[in-house]
Amino acid sequence: MSVSRPAPDPPARRLSLGALARARPKTIVAIWLLAAVILGLRVWGGAGMRISGEIYGLVPMEDRPADDEPMALLTLRPDDAAAPDSDKLIDAAAAVAEELGEERLPIAPPRAELTGWLDAHALYLLPAHARAELQTRLTDEAMTDQIERLRARLSSPLYGLTEEDPRRDPLGLRALGAAATDVYGDIGRTTTQGAEATAAGDLLSRDGASVLMQLSTDRGPDALRTTMAAALGDRPVDVAIVGPQATAQSVAARIRGVVLRLASLIAAGLALVLAVALRAVRPIVSILLAVVTGVLGLLWLAPDLDPYGASLVVLLCGFGCEGALHLQRISARGWPGAAVMGTALLPLWLSPYPVWRQWSVWWLVGIAMIALVLRLAMPAYNQLLGGPTALAGGGFRLRPSRLIAVVLSVGALSTGAWAAQRAAFRGFDRLTADLGALDDAGRKVRDAFFDPSRVVEARSYGADAAQALEQAASDMPALERLIPAVATKIDSPGELVLVESEVASRRAELEQLKLRERMGSLRLILESRGFRSDAFGEFLRSSSSLEVAPTATRAVEGPLGHWVRRYVVDEDGRVAIRSRIHLGPDETTIPPSPTDAAGEEISLRGPAVAARRDRATFADQLGVFVAAQLWLGALFVWLGTRSLPVALAAAVTALSAQTAVLGVMIPMRIPLGPHLVPALLLIGASALVAGARACQAVALKRPIYATGLMVTGLCQVVAGLALVGTGIPLWGQIGLCVAIGASMASGAGMFVAPGLARLFSLRIDHPEDQAKAARDDDDDSEDDA
């Protein structure tokens, strides 16, 4: 593919990395190889690559779950011969609780303490709507009816198996308040999956085969497992830790398990693509070594490698190759391509996703490092050993067609507009499973107890725990209004206490009912119907007395105090009670922000609520990121070419490639979400560069090397496919998106961009500029050679 070139200008007229490389090739190659060996040894020794497994990277910091509150799942080892023996499990849980001491907290109110509290304060705690009904229920006629009904139902063989407890509530008064909360109306059964609170305050699954315990500890999962296993001794019980730290450990292990396969896949893929294109060993080795050096350098500088950043590092290998294949340059010095690619993720610096904010800069650093090695070390290497980087085969003169360009572009844009409305959405709270982090223990917790990923918090503040609890009680009505549209359950000690200011008015209200007299009547009615009134003594006594009110202070200092502590957290010198809200399964429902009695907003926190809010704004944000990237990329192209039509055509081409990918994602059932934003931006960058190259080739009347553009795209496809090959679903989605998008970007660059550029301006570039650009281009190509 020889092209006649004019004599180059003297290279000394400007700073050129190529010239520097030619001047001191031995030194540069020696430094390069030394750096590559050192960086390689660091990674080999385990110091150069720190894998964190942090799965909540996309979640805003304030919405991340606490690291120091894991849960422990105790499961009976399956025995085919017998049904699960929950007695053994409860015994095991007691042994573990004893060993852990203060590190273990009740996850549910301990049964006896809760029952005692409700027995003592049942009438105080009735919700407002039930208090009017209460008066009706306490008339002689109503009580007689209720007791006769009770007697009638005693003949049913099912009566004793229900949750009803006539000794504690012969009149069925608790049912009046049952609609609002599980804890109040349905003592013991605390989850919709049917798990029950044990006497100690752990949760026992309905099948009796597993117990869930709440921990509060700074110790890591391994230390906890060791301690708990020692406490369990030879009991036939398995223990698993469930929580952010355990999940991070499992994800990190999964990533470590695929690193070697991933490295092999990408190295083999890139070598194959480059071999087909270049058909020479030395350039392939040098390009691969340059990319590897750049990536290792990034790993040395970058923070811990989380699952999201790791996928970008893999893509960096493929996108870094773009600078190695010197085809038609966008500008004389060849910097716009690297600039477009390097700044592709820069718009994410303004995104709400912490991990993407971080990696938007690290990506730029990575591309810069690879570009530096390619521009400095590779020419030196070629100078030393000979053998320029050259493509086999010749190019062709591209005749841009405006019609084809417009049809393809409009088709892609309309497909994208259609797809954007219909694409499934995957919020960042649901990516745990896609990272392969939802293990058996996590699934069991979700199926047998509750889904921790749907639990969000609302904080109520006070100077101390009692004040915060009182505020939580005051916030309860606002939170309860979230049921059933948004939430399925409110789990808060606030529902068991009364605000101090309400105690007096509630007492006055109850005193009007003349409870002592009413209970006297009830005793007579019971006796007249053959009941032993002593059997109902606890109810009759507690209902007659209004002296003890369910205040926050009493709850914090009383038998429920240990359980209440689970909800308490110190925050900036204040104490907060964290009410837990179990959101419903409909992910499209965005929880409204409730307001407390003073009219102040009660903010809801947690990955689930953050993900739902993100879902609502995702389309707009994606549009902003894409627009920013295209604007930035088009600016670099314009600065490089000084041609507005080319810049505009490249930007529209990039947008077409991105929207076309959206269209393909629907039939391939790839859900859209924040995890795919960088992939879409990289596809845009790839199309922008390919489009600008093609436009320049046409403008300068140069042959376009389709093979070169294809090879560039194929390197990116290889990186995407390597991610797919790891078997991690999240990486598979990112990889597939990139692989499809990169192939489209090359095609769009060739067939759409030049046609659009011609459409935007009959004369793509000014003739004088063309001539100058041609001279510069030839000069620079000589430099490279």
Place this chain on the structure above:
Amino acid sequence: MNRRTFLAAVGGALVPAAATAAPNRDEQRHNNRVELWHNYAAKTENLLVRLMTTRETSLLDEPLTVTGSLLFLGPGTLVLRDDGLSGSTTIMTREGTLSFANGVKPPAMVPSGRVPAIDWLTDRMLRMFASADTPDALTDGARVNIPRGGGYRLELLPPTGSTIRRKLRSLAVELDPVAGAITQITIAEAQGDRIVLGLADHRQNLAEDDLEPSLAPVRAYLPSLRE
């Protein structure tokens, strides 16, 4: 071989034989009972029985005794209805259960899968009356105890350590020694109550017209019969 050696050898040979014979006898007693039950139940398409329910409970001064009827409709509907307005109606089906005082608007049916103890009791009681291919259908999946003493009794126990045992201790069945029909069901609850269902005047496979008086009051609540 002298006499002493011979007797010792015979004794030694009989010991293992006797040891293996003991479980066989229990097995035999078990088989006798389930086969006796199967002789009667295998023919059941529907069954109407007079019922006397007695609950012994610490809530009452005296045990509560009410009379009523038990109606079984194959393959899986059981209705226990007390006479008069002072009793209750209990409906047990595979889909769910319902229990309410007579003369009161019944609540919604509790679907199966909510309360393990109710599911277990419902399953065992439906098995008692449903026609089955094998005699073991009565005891399949339950721990079985055969009490000593007279009478054809079988005791079915919930699985060891299961959450069911927090509500229910045992379910005992007594069979008619001749016909094999169930004559008494005793339910021991964990809180100490005991319910004895005495069954008499068994009428098997009645015509629809004969069932109608018993069906009419509950037809609206039976999912299988709702039009």
